Amino acid sequence: MDPFTHALASYTLKRAAFPRVPRFTTTAMLVAGTISDLDLLSAYFGPSAFLTFYRTYCHSLLAALLFSLLVTLPFLLRRRGPTEIQTSPLPVFLAVLAATVLHLLMDVCQSAGVELLWPISARRFALDWVAHLDLWILGILLAGILLPTLSGLVSEEIGAKSKGPRGKVGASIALATMILYIVLRFVLHGNALAAMESRTYRGETPRKVAAFAESGSPFRWHGIVETESALHEVEIEVGPAAAPFDPDTAVTSYKPEPSSALDAARDTAVARRFFQVARFPKATVEKTREGFKVTVRDFPYARDASSGWRVEALIGTDPSGKMRSQELAWDRGSQQPR
Known part of the structure; x- marks a missing residue:
C-alpha cells in the first residue's frame, strides 16, 4: 500500500481504538504506520540493494516490534509540564504497535509480498487481494476522517454538544467497512x-x-x-x-527452448536471488557475438513496467554455455530512481 493510505489508516485506527491517549500518540502512530516504507529508499542505491531491502527486513514482525519501541522512546524521554497528568507509556506503546502491525497486514493483502517472519524465514507472504493503490480503500478512509470532521464543524455552529471523542464513530465505521471490503x-x-x-x-x-x-x-x-x-x-x-x-x-x-546457456543462467547467484522475489520469472535467450545473453524478468514485464521500479537479471555466457557475466539491472522499460 502507498504511504499516504498507510498514514490515513493509522490516523483512522487512532480515532477508532485509541481516542483518549495523549496527543503525542497521534504523531507517534502516523510515524509508526509509515516508517516501514523507508525501504523504498534502497532503490537509490541500485537494483541489487532494492531487491535485497524492499519489502524484506523493514516489513517483518521483528522490525514492527523494534520500530514501535523506537517511536515510543521519545515519549518516555520528553519533559512533562508541571500540570500535565502522568500517563503510563504502555497505552502509547500498544497504540504505536497496532499502527505498525496494521501496516504489515495491509501490505500482506497485496501482491508484492513481505517477509513477515524474517530472520527466521525468507518466505514472502502475498495474498493478492487488493491493489498497491486501492481507490476504494483510499475513499473509505478519507470518508471516515473528513465526514465526521465536517459534521463536527456544523454541530459547533449550531451549538450542539459532542458526545464522546470526536471522530470515533466515523473512524470505527470506516475500519469496519474496510475490513468488509x-x-x-x-x-x-x-x-x-x-x-x-x-x-x-x-x-x-x-x-x-x-x-x-x-x-x-x-x-x-x-x-x-x-x-x-x-x-x-x-x-x-x-x-x-x-x-x-x-x-x-x-x-x-x-518459454524459451532448453539450452546450455539457459541452464547456466539459472544456476547463477544473480538468478537465484531474482527467483526468490519473482512470482512468474521468464527468461529470454539472445545470441550475441560472444555467445548468449539471458535476460530474466518477472512476468508480465510489459503490463505495468512504467508504473514502478522493476529489476531484471542479465547473464552472459560463451557459446558453450559457460557463464561470462552476471548482474542485476533496472528494467529498461520501467521507471528508474533519479
Missing part, C-alpha cells in the same frame, strides 16, 4: 482463481495461477496462468453480472 475482495479473488484453474490454455492445463487486483473495480482481475510451455495473461471479471470467462482471449508468451 477486503473480505469481499478475498471471496472474489477465490472465484477468479477457480475460473482460471478450471480451463485449458492452448491445449495445456494450468500448473500455477494468480489473480491480481485492479484498483478501480473489485470485480475485475488480471490473471497469469503458467502451463508447461507458456505463460498466459488474462483479464477476468467475476460477480453476478460478469461475462463468462473465455481462455482463448489469453495473451500467450512461450
Whole structure:
C-alpha cells in the first residue's frame, strides 16, 4: 500500500481504538504506520540493494516490534509540564504497535509480498487481494476522517454538544467497512482463481495461477496462468453480472527452448536471488557475438513496467554455455530512481 493510505489508516485506527491517549500518540502512530516504507529508499542505491531491502527486513514482525519501541522512546524521554497528568507509556506503546502491525497486514493483502517472519524465514507472504493503490480503500478512509470532521464543524455552529471523542464513530465505521471490503475482495479473488484453474490454455492445463487486483473495480482481475510451455495473461471479471470467462482471449508468451546457456543462467547467484522475489520469472535467450545473453524478468514485464521500479537479471555466457557475466539491472522499460 502507498504511504499516504498507510498514514490515513493509522490516523483512522487512532480515532477508532485509541481516542483518549495523549496527543503525542497521534504523531507517534502516523510515524509508526509509515516508517516501514523507508525501504523504498534502497532503490537509490541500485537494483541489487532494492531487491535485497524492499519489502524484506523493514516489513517483518521483528522490525514492527523494534520500530514501535523506537517511536515510543521519545515519549518516555520528553519533559512533562508541571500540570500535565502522568500517563503510563504502555497505552502509547500498544497504540504505536497496532499502527505498525496494521501496516504489515495491509501490505500482506497485496501482491508484492513481505517477509513477515524474517530472520527466521525468507518466505514472502502475498495474498493478492487488493491493489498497491486501492481507490476504494483510499475513499473509505478519507470518508471516515473528513465526514465526521465536517459534521463536527456544523454541530459547533449550531451549538450542539459532542458526545464522546470526536471522530470515533466515523473512524470505527470506516475500519469496519474496510475490513468488509477486503473480505469481499478475498471471496472474489477465490472465484477468479477457480475460473482460471478450471480451463485449458492452448491445449495445456494450468500448473500455477494468480489473480491480481485492479484498483478501480473489485470485480475485475488480471490473471497469469503458467502451463508447461507458456505463460498466459488474462483479464477476468467475476460477480453476478460478469461475462463468462473465455481462455482463448489469453495473451500467450512461450518459454524459451532448453539450452546450455539457459541452464547456466539459472544456476547463477544473480538468478537465484531474482527467483526468490519473482512470482512468474521468464527468461529470454539472445545470441550475441560472444555467445548468449539471458535476460530474466518477472512476468508480465510489459503490463505495468512504467508504473514502478522493476529489476531484471542479465547473464552472459560463451557459446558453450559457460557463464561470462552476471548482474542485476533496472528494467529498461520501467521507471528508474533519479
